[in-house]
Amino acid sequence: MKRQQPNGFFNRFLMALVALFLYAPIFILIIFSFNAGTSSSVWKGFSLHWYGQLFHNQIIMRSVYITLLVSLLATVIATIAGTFAAIGFYAMRRRRRDALMAVNNIPMMNADIVTGVSLALLFVVFFNGWSSFAGWVNSWQSAVVLPEKLSMGFGTLLIAHVMFNIPYVILSVGPKLRQMDRNLVDAAQDLGCTWMQAFWKVIIPEIKPGIVSGALTAFTMSIDDFIISYFTAGSSTSTLAMTIYGMTKKRVSPEINAISTLLFVTVLLLLAIVNIREASMERQGERRRTAAAVPGFTRTSDGKMPVWMRVVAGAVGCGLLAVLIISGRSANARPVVNVCSWGEYIDEELITEFEETTGIHVNYQTAESNEALYSLIAMGGADFDVIVPSDYMIARLIEEDRLAELDYDNIPNFQLIGEQFTHLSYDPENKYTVPYTWGSLGIIYNETMVDEPITSWDAMFDPKYAGQVLMINNSRDALAAALLDLGYDINTTDEAQLTEAFQLLKDAKDNGVYQAFVMDQVFQKMEGGNAAIAMYYAGDYLTMLENNEDLRYVVPEEGSNWFVDAMCVLKTSQHKREAEAWINFIASTESNLANMDYIWYASPNAEALEQYPDYYLELYEEELDEELYNIMALPDEERERCTLYINLPPETLALYNDLWNRLGV
């Protein structure tokens, strides 16, 4: 014992290091959830503001409700099914049982993503089969009309959760059964029980600890599952983890820190309960055994849970129920519209307002990127009504005949959209789209870290700023910067021009110009002053400026890309009327003002664009900085220097892919 003493300090130091390594990220997250500012790298004082904000966030509250509901239901179902399965396993011969246990363990070891994708595939295949079956049934009889179109949603999410929870229950019930004396059931039957009575009066009390810890594990797994839910929840349902992920699309807001902290604390609590249960049960067993050795010992405790544990368990149960009720209040309205947009891309109060005025329930989902949205649609598992893709993706969807023509009579507010934002290249006759926002791509730089104001795309490739430049991590934008710098069209299909642009990028990369290729990390790096130059979107620049006043934005003299995100309705939509009502509502001047103020992307609504400075003055009682407003909503002459992306032909897209891979980011 003594001999270990010299190493004591070193050991403890290592332990502390390991603990730090493991928990530092979560610790930082928790700290920043109390940050008064919006940044996740600059501390602006303590505040509970973000926690308060959470409870007013419709989307988050709804996803909390869905998460709890699906976790509870899945836990109950999986616990029952798993317990009976374990009993079935137990009754088998050893060899068959071992084989089945191995099969049981595979889903737990299996990569979640494989499980998720395969479940999604199974559902889609089943739905296709079902729709032909239902069509056939409906064709020859009319007594029972079967729904022909099924889509992923709460049901599939629940099935998936039950499926991945069952193995955990089996795993924790199985050993308890094996520890149980085989004769107990016989003994109970011998004493007059039917099998069912024996099951309730003897087996269940015996394996109860296993069932409870299995259920708790299952619940924990359900609560924090993301990947499998993501693939199986469809478009009308979203768990908390999925919502958080959607929110990170734009940037990690302190609201996410707050909700993540709560999620972490919940899971921590559950794990603690499981562990304390097990430990106290072991201790109890120990105590009894020693007590048996002492003659004349009288028991003091009755072997059941101590009072405080019952109180805690009761409180946790009540709490869960309360959250379910509170968060579930507004989740049952009908009819519905399923909207899929980007994270942090709407003032959520608009959703509430829309629901209150129209009575239409909004299922608001988010996707991470145009490409992810496209694959969701192409796979057929999504049943979105309204989507908000970007210009080039709209062109592709129109080309593939996936969008429905809109009835503009139902969307009178379309009149308010500035004419410079309609009839654009992606929808020349403007039959499918109503613009949502628009913005520009440009260079953000920290004026204290550069010698002179940046005006040209050259800065993105200049060895002078080696190690200080953040290149955008997306092939289209990165190559666009190079093409613009070389004076070419950003929509070029010329292989030579593209290769030249690639070479420019590659040389800069090889010369160490780039500190990193980033998307969301750009916020932390620029706000924290860790990099001098980055290319990103104007709306995001305004967010960064809040936390670092030295940042500047420029649309370089060579021109740039500008983009429009527009609302469209999918051809497969089942709620076209509601979808058009939603689009009309969002296109209104009031909605555009609210959104502009919330997300800091420019509105295409002419009235809103004009009224925003006054709106700002009224709301915040200070002048809107005109310079900033011109960055958010580029004046027309500056915007005309910019070009929209068009949907590239497949061979050019392939070339982009190839070049990007060769760059080796």
Added chain:
Amino acid sequence: MIRLHDLCMAFDDELVLDHINLYINDSEFLTLLGPSGCGKTTTLRIIGGFTTPTSGDVTFDGVRINDVPPHKRQINTVFQKYALFPHLDVFENVAFGLRIAKVPEAEVTERVTEMLEVVSLKGFERRHIDQLSGGQQQRVAIARALVNRPKVLLLDEPLGALDLRLRKDMQIELKRIQQQMGITFIYVTHDQEEALTMSDTVVVMDKGRIQQIGTPEDIYNEPKNAFVADFIGESNILNGTMVRDGVVRMYRREFPCVDGGFAPNEPVDVVIRPEDIDIVPVEQGQLVGTVTNVTFKGMQYDIIVDLGGFKWLIQTTDHSPVGAQVGVKIDPEGFHIMKKSEYSGMFGDYSSYSEEYEELGAAAPDEEESGDEE
């Protein structure tokens, strides 16, 4: 009362019970005795209703009960390792059957208290099962079964897990309880001493067949074949020829005996119990041999004597040194003559004395249920 008629039981084509026929009388203490895997526990489980026989009938007071589930039989069981309910205390364990039967609460208390008195566990009502010693658990198991006032109590090696001392006490205790309650006990064991001590009737089983049924005295003194002779106590079993009634021939000489009823010159198995053999001076002996091994056993010496290549076990209070030439003398009553059977030649030779003796002493607990795994 209980009758087993042509009972057969097969697990996966393996015949575990082979045409068992058995009558069990009211208030009888009947023991099923046999080595591991002989089918005795299976028989018990069939009577208890936990296993359904492949063929044959079980009747209870003349009614066929093959398909009657355990909870509808007026039979209770004391299981191997007791199978007490760990989540209940002593009182609730004993009261379990009464509660299932919805007996009024006052009567439950009365009967449980009374039964705990019978098994000398008064004052232990609120103890938890894992606070009890093995013997106490055993008695709870018995009380739990008896409180339901069964007509038959089945006991499956109930004493197997207890140490020797406790086992002896419990044997007497069980016999007392059985006489006090006046009901039928069917007892399963592989311990021949236990069987002989407690039983009214012993049923010796092997390989799924009944080898012999009889009182303990019958079984010991008049074993039907080499298996029974060997399994019950120690035996020297030799080949012999029954010359005529009262005369058996072995070692090329004739010995007087008291058995008869065989064909002239019929080959037979001759059983001689070790305690029925006297060691005498060489000149007085009917046979002469050499002592090859002597073991002190407390009450007597176990002496192995080589008689013409066949090693005999002789138990005597007189010590003879290894290597000594001794004479051997057997009274006519000492011979027991058996017809030849499939077991002839398999038992009764002590050439490999020490190993076999040890094995018998430490016979493993019964694990004959082929369905069992643990």
